[in-house]
Each structure stands twice: as structure tokens, then as C-alpha cells.
Amino acid sequence: MSGARWASLALCAAGLLAGALEPRPPAREPLRSGAHWLLAVDFHVHGFPGDGALPPWVLRDEAARAGLDAFVLTNHNRVSTARAARRMFGDTPGPLVIVGQEVTGRGFHIVAAGLEERVDWTSAAAAIRAIHAQKGVAIAAHPSAAYRTGWDEATIALLDGVERAHPSMETPPAGSQFAEFDAHAAALKPGIAFIGSSDYHVAQTPGFCRTWVLARERSADAIVAAVREGRTAAMDMAGQLYGNADVVRLVRAAHLTAPRPRTPTVWSRTAAAVVAIGLLLLILL
């Protein structure tokens, strides 16, 4: 190997080492509110293997960095990755991993949280009944016009929650379509849970939009129960809150701010640039 290639390799290694030395952001303690926990949860996260880029062990670390207390791993029509992740982490410290599925059918997507088995995707109503049979909760995912043809009023009334904050709401007309669908769902089912989620695949960060959940304990079952009982508030990327008035008040009182978009520090960006340049030189020289 030539001297230039050794130098490129050294550059790459130096960048990777510098990236590893960057201090982690301090861990955020879950908040208490009387007898309840006020937990930050992302209900819609994709992982690898699946169409998400990150395997569960990296995803969990990213969720911790984003200040999440829990996230629901919701691969399309699969629960295997989520179940493996739950088994892998057990009771170890860090964000809880809740088994979920993005039930992906024609004209509807449903985020299911608190599952054990895969749910059939052929109709929205059948999927919601199957989710409830497993004691899980069903949330209408990104209900813009493209994902709405599979819904009717009776099916909407079966829902436990609706995604009110989602990164795609920044792209018109999705934002107004979400608001319209969610208002309709709330009229059909007063007290329905408003959910904020990132729908993380590769861009942005888990928790980019998130849900504040008032749970009786810090467990997957308690988070699912809180959704069923409507004790949630969705927070979008601008910090706007939607949902249960008590939860909104608690979040405001605790001065919980908008989730920050992924903004690498100068240190980490420089380290990453050094690695990428080192690799480029290694390929070319």
C-alpha cells in the first residue's frame, strides 16, 4: 500500500476516533407529575432490517440522544424486528422499545402499538379489531389525502389515536389535511389521543415530532393504556401542542420545548467530514 493510502487510512481512523470521543448529551430524567410520569414517546419509527437505516441497538441510542423515554418500532406489516429489539434490551437502562407495526394497506396506514403478533393489513376495520384483540392501540398514520381512501366513518370511530404531528405536515397540503381528518375523528370519538411521531427512516432524527404521554408507570403497557384513555399531547417540530388539555398544560408548565432537528456539533460534523474525505482519498489514491 502506498504512503498516500496509508495517510488516507490514518485520516479516516482519526476522524472515526474523534467522532467516538465526542461527549454524549446528558441523559434526560423522565418527568414526574404527581402520581404520573410525563413521558416523551415516538410512536412511529422504522428500523433495520426493514426500510429503516438503523438496527435497533443504534436506534435506541439515537432515541436516547433525542431525549425520548420510549419509542414504538413500527416496520411495515412486520413485528419481527421490534420483537427482537425488545428481547435484546430487556430491562436495561434506556428508552423502552414497544413492539408495533405500521399496518400498511391500500388507502390507509395504521400505527399499531403494543402488539405481540403481526396484524393482517387487508382492511382497516379488520386490522383495528385485530390490534384491539391483542390489547394494542390503533393510530391513523399520516392521514393526508393519499392515505385516506381506506377509511369510512365507522372505521374512524374504532381508532384510539390519530397522528396530529408528523414531519410531512410541513409540506402543503398535508398539514391542513391532517387537521381536517383529526378534527373529524375527534368529533366521531371525543377524547381520541393526538399523537406526534417522526416516521423515522433515515432523515432527521427519532422524536423529531413526538408525543407527551401521561402514564401511570414507566412501562409499555402504561403508555399503551394512556393512549387508549386519551392522555396524550402531540408536539410538532415547531413546538406546537395538540391534544389533551391537562397534558398540554403540564408540558407547558415544564417548559418542554420543540424537538430540535438534527444539528451536529462542529466537532461531530468535522470528524464525519474527515472520515468521508479520508475514505474518498483511500478510494482514489
Next chain:
Amino acid sequence: MNIDVQLAVSPASTFDRLVRARHTGSAVALAGRLLLTVAVVGVSVTIDATGRASIGLASSLGVAWSFVFVIQAVASATVILPARGREVTALRAFELWCHAHVPWSLWLLLPALTATVLGHKLGDPQLAGLALVPLGWTLVLLSAFARQVLRARRPLLVVAVHQAVLWGLAVCYVTYAVGGWDRMLAEIGL
């Protein structure tokens, strides 16, 4: 200019020279080449998905995504193993094909470089458009590989078989990732 870049620039003459240089493969050389490509995949995925790069992240994601090399190995095996005219061992043929990683490696590194050096994140449509470059470039390399290394009488057939297996397996993974064959068939009305 290293041998991989020479190969990318003038594939036929470089493959020919490499075949003449050595007929038997080296497991060490093959492992080194694979390690480089695992590093490219690991680093590009870690920067795209987290905005950072560290030893832990890059190795973790490199290993997780190394299934793409299994797909590549299967596709290569379908054209290397049955090639009766080749003058090099199968191991050497795999090793030589691994030299042809430059177009896709550059494409993989591009979003990481633009994000970290220029602070500009490339969008999915831009990346998809740019993928046409390594796609076409690799077809040229594969065609030269079929002629110079495999000594194939019908190099275009080799290219077609390799690409069909490669993209067929890739489509299988994507289908798994987005919800399964049953859903895909339903989406197209079957």
C-alpha cells in the same frame, strides 16, 4: 492512480493486465477489498442516518448492511462459477470483480461528503437520478469483466444474468422491507 481507479477508467486493458499478472486468488487481498467496501457502506449510512461518524457506529452499520455483499457475492457467483473459459481461479475472479467497486463507492460517499463538507443534504430524487451514473458505469465494467476475465463468448448474456440476479435479490429485500409480496401484488391489483 491506484488499480481500482485505473480499472474504472480503462476497464478492458486493466482487467487484461490483472489477469496476466496473477491467475490464483488471494484471500487476504479479497478480504482487504471487502473491508474497504464495508467501510464505505458503514460510513455513508452512519453519516446519512445520524449526522455523525464514530468507530462504533460505522462498524455496527457496516456489519448490519453487509448483507448487500452477500447479494453481490451471489450475483457474482452465478456468472463466475459456470464460466468455463476463464483462465483465473474462482477466488481470483471474485477478487478482480471486487476491484470494480469505485462507481458505487463514490455514489455512496457523495451524500456524506455534501452533508459534512458543504452542509447540503442531497434529496432522494437527486440521489436516484445520480444513481444512473454508477449503474451505467458498472455495466461497462461488468461487460469488460465478462470478456477479459471470464472469457465469455456472449458477454452481454453474462451482464444480463448478473444484473437480473443482483436486482432481483435487491427487489426481494425492498419488498420485504415495505410490507411483503402479498401487499405489493395487491397494490398492482393482482
